[in-house]
Amino acid sequence: MPGPTDLLRGGPGGPLVIDSRSFVEYNSWHVLSSVNICCSKLVKRRLQQGKVTIAELIQPAARSQVEATEPQHVVVYDQSTRDASVLAADSFLSILLSKLDGCFDSVAILTGGFATFSSCFPGLCEGKPAALLPMSLSQPCLPAPSVGLTRILPHLYLGSQKDVLNKVCAPQSWRQSSCTVWPASPAPPPSPSLTS
Incomplete structure (x- = not known):
């Protein structure tokens, strides 16, 4: 060696x-x-x-x-x-x-x-x-406090469903065109306030 x-x-x-x-x-x-x-x-x-x-x-x-x-x-x-x-x-x-x-x-x-x-x-x-933080592929995703929407590009924001539904945080136009991504299937049912 x-x-x-x-x-x-x-x-x-x-x-x-x-x-x-x-x-x-x-x-x-x-x-x-x-x-x-x-x-x-x-x-x-x-x-x-x-x-x-x-x-x-x-x-x-x-x-x-x-x-x-x-x-x-x-x-x-x-x-x-x-x-x-x-x-x-x-x-x-x-x-x-x-x-x-x-x-x-x-x-x-x-x-x-x-x-x-x-x-x-x-x-x-x-x-x-x-x-470095201890990293393991087997670690569960731990809950983290929401910091609100984060601007990625002028037209793209990253946040949780809670952020999108927050009327103070996100204007109505954002809530109508949000996309929800789930880490595993089956996906939970959509929030009633996001469906048309």
């Missing part, structure tokens, strides 16, 4: 460092010179079905390492995995590791993931660690 300084030695001879966390987590804080392969359901399914290759998922800056003819080494990390042998066979990281094994001479997982690495070597990470 490469040492921490080896992770920073990109290019020929150095390992390709792959961050398999979400795009938001990667953009917040990641290992220097790492590339992100986002752990989404779509990417997972396309990898499983062979509809996308590792080379297609890797950012253009790192493609030369994937297409190189000399032996290549890869280090993969997620947020906190300590042992790849306990991963579920259908987990994103397990699928990614198996696909990488077919493309590279040596594939290793960073023990303890980014959580352990960043606490031991914060100087070898880039981004804003203070901005």
Whole structure:
């Protein structure tokens, strides 16, 4: 397993460092010179079905390492995995590791993931660690206080159904042309005040 300084030695001879966390987590804080392969359901399914290759998922800056003819080494990390042998066979990281094994001479997982690495070597990470919040795909959506309508564009506002129905907050013309988006189906019945 490469040492921490080896992770920073990109290019020929150095390992390709792959961050398999979400795009938001990667953009917040990641290992220097790492590339992100986002752990989404779509990417997972396309990898499983062979509809996308590792080379297609890797950012253009790192493609030369994937297409190189000399032996290549890869280090993969997620947020906190300590042992790849306990991963579920259908987990994103397990699928990614198996696909990488077919493309590279040596594939290793960073023990303890980014959580352990960043606490031991914060100087070898880039981004804003203070901005990180614990993120989990299994966390429920927690209620948040409504701050009212937020203007996105001159004609587009973001808010809740409660905001749209608030006569002080939203004029009648807005309430007549609102669009409600629900995270799961079946959708609840429309509010009587929004139907014509």
